[in-house]
Amino acid sequence: MRTDLEEYRARVRAFIAEHGVPMRGEGVRVPADADEERAIRRWLRALYEAGFLGAGWPVQWGGRADHLPQHDLVLMEELIRGDVYRPLDQVMLASHAIIEFGSDEQKAQLLPRIRGGEHVWCQLFSEPDVGSDLASLRTRAEPDGAGAGDGDGDGDGFTVTGQKIWSTDAQWADMGMLLARTDPSVNRHAGITAFVIPMDLPGIEIRPIREMTGYAEFCEVFLDGVRLGPEHVLGEVNGGWKVVTSGLASERAFVGANSLQLERMFDDLVALARAARLPDGTAALEHEDTQATLAEALARVEEVKLIVRDTVERILIDDEHPSDGPVAKLAYTETNVALTEIAMGIITSSVAIDEAGAAVADRWYHNFLWGRALTISGGASEIMRGLIGRQLLGLPRA
């Protein structure tokens, strides 16, 4: 088994070396230009074709009978190690949701296009007044005619009006998974429906948002009287909350890859301390205070690696505790931020960075700002602490 995995890893590594498209920076995924976009789509298709992506899907839709969840972890680790484009999680979330909730027609129409690199997906979840509290979303999908709201959706269309925000990849996505309120009369979670929609429908306007990192990974998406048919509904009308919560959990097996990411960052921290020249000409790493800071940081990194490993092992035997994901996310993202703050302290305390460390310092500047994306998106740290408080510690809702 271990040998099989090592053999699998070798194959992945060779494949990446041959076909991989290099990343421009941590968290940067929107193509710089049309050439890069073509390259990325080709690369994604190649990953599916080689059976590295989508291997866990039902065999009918291209999955492999010999797929192991461990393979996903190996794949992601090697993608990180190789510094190449990682599969867009929106696409993976969409695949998961379509497989789980889609009609046969939807599966037949959408899944092959994902495999072909033809459909890049985005999520249309967050709204300007809706941050961590997704259930309060206000975008309306008004059902048409007499059958409106009877829940069967047959023959009913919808008119969507509202505004979405923080939609990663929306500026080049072909498809979007949309959450909208179809029944405003019921409880917050109950009246929400999930839709799968082409992003070129009339009435959709997309504006990229420039982030503080300088990149534009997120978009605002304006929906103004967008007409949807019943074929766009994913799952049941007013059953969208189930779709989204299931979808959010599907990334879980990849959590293990964070561990590698953190290890690489720690190596970068040491490299930075080695390259950072203090006013007296010595390197920061030569000094006991820097070493003490690094030692504490290393212990924290190793804690997170073990938490993540433990979590992955449990995911692999399908025996998670509900708090495992929040624990791993909080530990990973907050430790990541702590490392970036240490790096900033090393940089500010130095008068120069040796030639060898210049690229490292640039990465740290980017990661310093990008680190906040990780502690805010996908459930802010404050939300994670509340989940841990309730689900692991059994404390009452705050």
Place this chain on the structure above:
Amino acid sequence: MRTDLEEYRARVRAFIAEHGVPMRGEGVRVPADADEERAIRRWLRALYEAGFLGAGWPVQWGGRADHLPQHDLVLMEELIRGDVYRPLDQVMLASHAIIEFGSDEQKAQLLPRIRGGEHVWCQLFSEPDVGSDLASLRTRAEPDGAGAGDGDGDGDGFTVTGQKIWSTDAQWADMGMLLARTDPSVNRHAGITAFVIPMDLPGIEIRPIREMTGYAEFCEVFLDGVRLGPEHVLGEVNGGWKVVTSGLASERAFVGANSLQLERMFDDLVALARAARLPDGTAALEHEDTQATLAEALARVEEVKLIVRDTVERILIDDEHPSDGPVAKLAYTETNVALTEIAMGIITSSVAIDEAGAAVADRWYHNFLWGRALTISGGASEIMRGLIGRQLLGLPRA
């Protein structure tokens, strides 16, 4: 003016050198034995007689016309510097409340006994189920007969039943200031009355609580059918909340002394680092990591000193912001805790403490545990942060 204060300081210092009773440890105030108790009472009386304590009282009750609030600050600083018994804050709170709310008879009867060292006071405020939320107290003072609850108190007595806790000095106090609920039918704050009661009344039972420091400074006080007359009411019936909130603020001028306390602790920290031997035989202070930790700590201490100085200056010109007290308390007590944690790290990292540092290490052990008394009592840090959030930052109630 500055010269006057320096002259005042010199007088205080000489007086302390001659009469002061040494402290056994930070926060330790209950006499070890009858001899020490006599000494403490003598010492308190001497401070009043010399005009160092009670100088701010109305002249009629022994105050001095030439009293300046700055004198109180100088006095407290010198008491700390001299490591001698500090006036019990319960006594000062009681004086303040009696002067502010007491009847002429109460003033005539109680104030001279405070000056004479005859009356040591305690507070009977907290209850087992009442921590930071004082307004939820449950000890009942049931008014007697027909006039009950008419609010004039004339001729009405009360029967008190309940349990108090965390009463500092109750085991040797002569008098207590009691808060009890006289009207359970109204809003939490509205139905509470303040009483001044002799601690030897029938029905009062006092049990000292051993603290984690090993000392017993706090007591449980059981009140079982204790009979009080109208002469025991301080201020108005059901007007106790005003008394207690006024009383809590009266300590304010002494906040400045904390600054000196912190400065002394920092000196102790350096002394500890000098005396702590690492496994290789070097002193902790020789190492850059220790020096870096100390430098950060010193900056924090200096911040607090300036916050406190700023606060005192405003108190002295009677122009406080409501958040000033909470800011100073939070800054002082949390920095104090941070220093104790640094000290513990120095101690654990060492294999021995040089002879010269042995007493210092013992002080740190005590202060480490005692530090938590400061962040819990008199308004826990969590309460302080809420007050600052609302009163300084204008944020809504959490």
Place this chain on the structure above:
Amino acid sequence: MLTPMSRLVRLGSRQGTGVDAVLTTTFASDDIVALRDALRGALGTVWQELPSTVETTWRERWEPLAELGLPGFCVPEARGGFGLRVDAAVTAAMELGAALHPSPFAGLTASAHALAEAAEAAGSSGDPVVGGLLDDIAAGARICAFGRLGPDGRTARLVDGGPDADALLLLDRTRDELLLLAGPGDWSGEPSRHGFDITRTCADVTVTAGRGQRIAAPVHADALYELLLAADAIGGTQRALDHTVAYTGQRQAFGRPIGGFQAVQHRLADHAVRVRGMALLVHEAARQFDAEPRSQEQALAQAQRVRRAVALASLSVSSGAGHILHDLLQLTGAIGFTWEYGLHLYQRRVHQDARLAANPRAAARSLADTEGWTDAH
């Protein structure tokens, strides 16, 4: 009582809430679970109730614990032990820490390991003093404490159990040797400076002139000692955290349980994450001992891995546990400040666990070495 390693099972019921669920996020074998449960039974541990007094008669009740195999987890099977079952030793140390047990378990285990390795090396012609001591330790009849000899070769600071032990093993790191003091007359102890942790006894020890015999130090004795100290601390911290969680879930203020306030709940969540990480580091370090090296090179590499893993666990626990316990005191408010409540006993004990190993600094320095940072220029 320990059976060979068998299929992986979970420790306890993970679906339960509370911090015991944090402990139980680690995979463990059947026999480790059985050991843990047996120890809790023998020690009378009720997980969410803290002991508020210190046991003083532990020696009288030590034999039944020794029968569970406690002194022999790191003793070769040929000498009546379980091999090098550091996982079992760590589990036991955590339970003893959680129970505030007064025995010098970390030092006892390191001593038994070192004595047995020495006896093994000597073969059947081995020293009868060592053999006799080993037998008595296994039977629970004698207690051997462990310490580190200072540069003067005569004194050892901070020997846990030093005042009452029957024998003493002192590591001389400059010579990779151990000094065995097999009888109480062989040393004198000065416990006066070490009264902060009142759950155990500790002394600065001076070797009586001319006494003691030198034996070769096995590679793992010191690391084992340090790791078990960290295990002791994390066991106590877990229990104190679990207790505090239960307390804040029930204690009311401002009309609701204080555990429902974010100021309390979020800090407890952070502590739970840290405690989980620290416990995992301790278990991971135990795992590193278990790999059986096949060559000299492998043995060197393994020793390095062990050193690194132990330093990581020690650094993490010694710098984190005390801070967490101090915050638990804050979160339990005035009641936690009382002697009777017992939280402070854990605070005192984790302090001493760190101090016995001169941590966190020693571990940080050790890491700086193993990571090659001290060669920077």
Place this chain on the structure above:
Amino acid sequence: MLTPMSRLVRLGSRQGTGVDAVLTTTFASDDIVALRDALRGALGTVWQELPSTVETTWRERWEPLAELGLPGFCVPEARGGFGLRVDAAVTAAMELGAALHPSPFAGLTASAHALAEAAEAAGSSGDPVVGGLLDDIAAGARICAFGRLGPDGRTARLVDGGPDADALLLLDRTRDELLLLAGPGDWSGEPSRHGFDITRTCADVTVTAGRGQRIAAPVHADALYELLLAADAIGGTQRALDHTVAYTGQRQAFGRPIGGFQAVQHRLADHAVRVRGMALLVHEAARQFDAEPRSQEQALAQAQRVRRAVALASLSVSSGAGHILHDLLQLTGAIGFTWEYGLHLYQRRVHQDARLAANPRAAARSLADTEGWTDAH
């Protein structure tokens, strides 16, 4: 525009809430209040709105600011300045930092101070180059940047304003001298590595061979530079904090303003306390400059006090401000993550403020010296 020190008044209305009230907890004289208000007017500062773009045409609008006296706060009155009004310089630096102003104000002030002191020392026979430069600086016609010469005596790393300045003053700390480069041809700048702070320009500078003239360094120039960098950072941090407080008081989630959640409110309270402490340290350091020494001994003692006070302020701000700003980004959530929102501009700028002085480490080392810890043995 500055009048002599007069009775103490408060800055602004203290009874107001918001973090501006934190700033205003310090006593300040009338003229400082007037200066602050004039600057806010001239800079167009609306306290709770952050600038989201960087001004690029500041040089064109520099003269009106120079007319307010900005370059002359630390220039002797005989040379057309205000004496050594470090309090005014600090106030101006805070306002410029809060406004993200692109000028190299800290270095300009330190330069003007140093040049004027040199001119004073030389008397009326002083160097016409220095005199002319001083006049132009006072008039706002020229900008002189400040830097620290490296050990090679030819390069100066991290010169704020280096790419665009009209003149450069480089401190040679090994010789207590300054190297004046009075014309742009006297040096070349390499700004490529210093683009993180996009509100100002910075370059590594190489002195053109044979150029520059040496003048004696006054005692306070370097400390002044470092303090004004800290003032710049704390000014920006205060404004970002104030803005975030306002945002959290209005932004709704889960049915109420997020500032009403303890997880947000308590952190903001802690930040407000820290920011108050840091600001007070900066003001206190300014006060230490102002004492006029009467003797050589007093001058030495004062220089030591100044050095200590500046190190304290620098250490505190450089290690604290960046962390607070990073948490403010967290508390403003996704909106704060956008470029347009502008919070990141402060994050970038306080980073650079620390870096220009090689802090926090340099300040910590300096304190270790002044406190005598480095003599420990």
